[in-house]
Amino acid sequence: MGFSLKRIFGYFLYTSLLWAPNSYGQEKKASALPAGYAGSIMCRGCHPDISANFFRNAHFKSSVDDRIKFEQKGCESCHGPGKAHIEAKGDKSKIIAFSQLSPKQSLDNCLNCHTQQLGRANIRRSSHTTADVVCTNCHSIHKAATPKQLLAKPQTDLCYGCHSNVQAQFSMPVKHRVNEGFMQCSDCHNPHGGDAPPTRMSVRPRMMAHGLQNEEACLKCHVDKRGPFVFEHAAVRVDGCSSCHVPHGGMNARLLNRPQVFTLCLECHNGAGNFGRQGDGINLTPGSHSLTDPKYQNCTVCHVRIHGSNSHASFLR
Numbered sequence: 001m002g003f004s005l006k007r008i009f010g011y012f013l014y015t016s017l018l019w020a021p022n023s024y025g026q027e028k029k030a031s032a033l034p035a036g037y038a039g040s041i042m043c044r045g046c047h048p049d050i051s052a053n054f055f056r057n058a059h060f061k062s063s064v065d066d067r068i069k070f071e072q073k074g075c076e077s078c079h080g081p082g083k084a085h086i087e088a089k090g091d092k093s094k095i096i097a098f099s100q101l102s103p104k105q106s107l108d109n110c111l112n113c114h115t116q117q118l119g120r121a122n123i124r125r126s127s128h129t130t131a132d133v134v135c136t137n138c139h140s141i142h143k144a145a146t147p148k149q150l151l152a153k154p155q156t157d158l159c160y161g162c163h164s165n166v167q168a169q170f171s172m173p174v175k176h177r178v179n180e181g182f183m184q185c186s187d188c189h190n191p192h193g194g195d196a197p198p199t200r201m202s203v204r205p206r207m208m209a210h211g212l213q214n215e216e217a218c219l220k221c222h223v224d225k226r227g228p229f230v231f232e233h234a235a236v237r238v239d240g241c242s243s244c245h246v247p248h249g250g251m252n253a254r255l256l257n258r259p260q261v262f263t264l265c266l267e268c269h270n271g272a273g274n275f276g277r278q279g280d281g282i283n284l285t286p287g288s289h290s291l292t293d294p295k296y297q298n299c300t301v302c303h304v305r306i307h308g309s310n311s312h313a314s315f316l317r
């Protein structure tokens with residue numbers, strides 16, 4: 001092992017890079033560090049790959065922001081003070097190693113900083129959190145498949161990894177084009193949780209995302225269904241889109257819940273005694289409508305503005 005000039009030069013280059021001021025915004029002298037902290041630069045020697053790629057991470061941004069406290073940036077913002085770990089030559093028990101944390105501990109770690117943003121989505125009460133599906137099940141800090149949002153896998157693959165039944169639904173003849181990459185789960189869902197929607201009050205919220213002003217996510221794209229209409233169809237406004245449509249995919253045209261339109265309508269507008277969901281206040285199909293006459297079976301041929309109308313109370317135009 002000779003000391004060639006190249007080697008010596010290489011060493012100086014290496015150390016100068018190592019100590020390059022501001023490479024972590026943490027150019028503090030060791031004596032000025034908070035107790036127990038070593039500084040991110042000290043991690044480089046033993047964890048070169050992770051350190052070398054970290055500048056691409058969204059979490060690097062805070063590292064170079066002088067307004068943010070030292071404890072809130074760099075490697076130790078998630079892994080905790082690292083001095084003892086280094087002095088013990090990499091003892092895993094002396095650093096916060098996510099592989100050793102319970103789901104709850106791991107969640108709390110991330111929520112130290114992300115609570116404001118995600119708290120709005122009720123993350124602690126979400127179906128994912130209560131089923132122990134936490135941040136690190138979906139996000140990978142150091143080996144992200146998507147540099148934006150740091151997802152462990154591209155979104156659709158990620159969700160199908162646990163929801164394979166949903167994949168089958170998006171392969172049905174009538175469907176939203178998720179498998180084709182045209183839209184994704186998060187167009188309709190918030191994987192971090194979601195408040196109960198303003199529609200379908202009695203129904204489980206299913207972690208729905210919201211459109212403008214808390215309305216259904218569907219209306220982000222189907223703006224013509226938004227209204228407000230002079231004559232609202234209460235089914236749309238109050239019960240929500242899912243009272244007539246399946247959201248993912250199905251066998252029926254227009255993603256309807258029923259193969260025949262009239263059977264769908266008759267779930268609510270039925271006159272047969274107490275059959276089905278007959279509710280007080282829901283208009284029955286008028287006597288003029290003979291359901292034995294095929295002409296009347298195709299309700300939306302006449303009731304064309306089924307989502308609401310500005311000119312006719314029975315949605316005829």
Ligand code: HEC
Nearest residue numbers: 043047050051054059074075078098136139140141142143
């Ligand atoms: C935003 C929080 C966060 C920051 C900042 C962070 N890590 Fe991590 N680190 C994690 C998580 C979470 C894991 C668990 C595996 C994963 O999700 O990628 C991990 C895993 C590790 C591992 C073990 C797993 C492996 O792939 O070898 C090492 C070593 C590590 N981090 C070092 C570092 C270093 C060095 C830095 C600074 C350059 C750093 N971490 C910054 C969250 C963070």
Ligand code: HEC
Nearest residue numbers: 038042043046075079082086089090092095096097098099
């Ligand atoms: C002297 C070399 C050395 C330094 C410096 C060092 N580490 Fe480590 N680190 C190790 C070794 C070796 C392991 C593997 C321990 C094992 O697997 O039992 C390790 C493991 C880890 C793990 C746990 C990996 C897991 O299994 O989840 C994390 C996290 C980690 N280091 C973070 C850091 C951070 C952050 C710094 C800087 C503050 C740092 N290390 C500095 C040597 C070092």
Ligand code: HEC
Nearest residue numbers: 058059062072073077078109110112113135139148149150
């Ligand atoms: C010390 C504070 C802190 C901790 C702890 C922390 N983060 Fe972050 N995180 C941030 C900041 C700051 C950003 C950058 C926000 C921005 O871009 O404006 C960020 C961004 C992100 C992003 C968005 C990336 C993007 O491209 O928009 C994800 C995903 C993320 N963090 C996940 C996590 C996960 C998972 C954990 C726990 C393992 C975690 N964070 C822990 C501060 C933190």
Ligand code: HEC
Nearest residue numbers: 107110111114123128133134135137138149155186191192
């Ligand atoms: C079930 C999977 C899943 C879990 C669990 C999860 N995320 Fe996410 N996260 C995502 C997806 C998917 C996106 C991208 C959303 C989008 O495209 O709108 C995302 C986006 C983000 C973003 C970017 C900003 C935003 O809101 O779009 C941050 C920050 C973030 N997650 C942090 C976290 C933290 C912190 C946790 C744990 C407390 C967590 N996530 C738990 C899947 C998840």
Ligand code: HEC
Nearest residue numbers: 127128131133137158159161162185189191204205206207
């Ligand atoms: C690590 C596994 C895992 C991943 C990854 C995952 N989920 Fe889940 N998801 C679950 C579990 C477990 C539940 C709760 C049990 C259940 O209802 O099936 C759940 C429930 C749900 C629910 C139903 C909520 C309710 O209240 O009934 C929706 C919607 C959902 N996930 C969407 C997503 C989306 C979108 C993604 C991708 C961004 C995703 N999930 C990724 C495991 C996962």
Ligand code: HEC
Nearest residue numbers: 156159160163166176178184185187188189206242247248
């Ligand atoms: C077009 C909007 C939309 C898209 C895109 C979408 N969902 Fe849904 N999803 C919904 C609605 C609305 C419900 C609630 C249905 C109900 O309450 O009857 C739901 C329910 C669910 C449920 C709970 C019920 C069940 O069938 O198990 C899961 C899990 C789920 N979605 C996962 C996903 C995943 C994973 C993706 C992406 C691959 C996805 N969704 C994409 C709108 C959507």
Ligand code: HEC
Nearest residue numbers: 174176177183187188217218220221241245247253254255
């Ligand atoms: C990201 C935009 C987007 C969102 C959000 C969205 N859709 Fe769609 N939807 C579309 C597009 C684009 C089409 C056209 C069909 C296609 O993709 O092939 C469509 C088609 C439909 C159709 C007609 C299917 C047919 O066979 O003609 C119905 C019904 C529908 N969506 C209902 C909904 C419902 C209900 C929701 C909310 C649960 C919703 N959509 C959310 C974009 C969206």
Ligand code: HEC
Nearest residue numbers: 218219222225235236240241243244245254261300306307
């Ligand atoms: C009362 C039942 C009902 C409700 C509630 C409902 N729809 Fe529909 N929707 C229908 C019927 C029936 C059709 C088929 C119309 C036809 O046969 O021409 C349809 C067709 C559609 C279509 C495809 C044709 C078009 O008009 O663009 C879209 C998109 C759609 N609905 C979106 C929505 C959205 C978004 C919501 C929630 C805001 C919603 N629907 C609520 C019954 C309903």
Ligand code: HEC
Nearest residue numbers: 234235239243264265267268281282283299303313314315
């Ligand atoms: C989920 C239940 C539900 C479904 C399904 C439903 N409706 Fe309605 N519909 C209602 C309610 C509730 C009202 C409001 C009754 C009121 O204001 O007194 C209403 C009102 C109407 C009206 C206006 C009555 C008036 O005041 O003149 C018409 C027309 C109508 N529905 C036709 C249909 C047709 C056609 C279908 C099938 C495509 C359908 N509805 C599906 C619940 C439903």
Ligand code: HEC
Nearest residue numbers: 262265266269283284285286288295296297298299302314
């Ligand atoms: C041939 C055209 C046509 C068809 C098809 C049709 N309707 Fe109507 N519907 C009308 C007209 C016109 C009115 C308003 C005049 C009336 O009350 O007869 C009306 C009114 C209604 C009303 C409001 C009654 C009230 O009390 O204000 C309901 C509810 C209704 N229809 C439901 C249905 C359902 C459900 C179907 C399918 C089984 C259907 N219609 C099929 C033409 C039609």
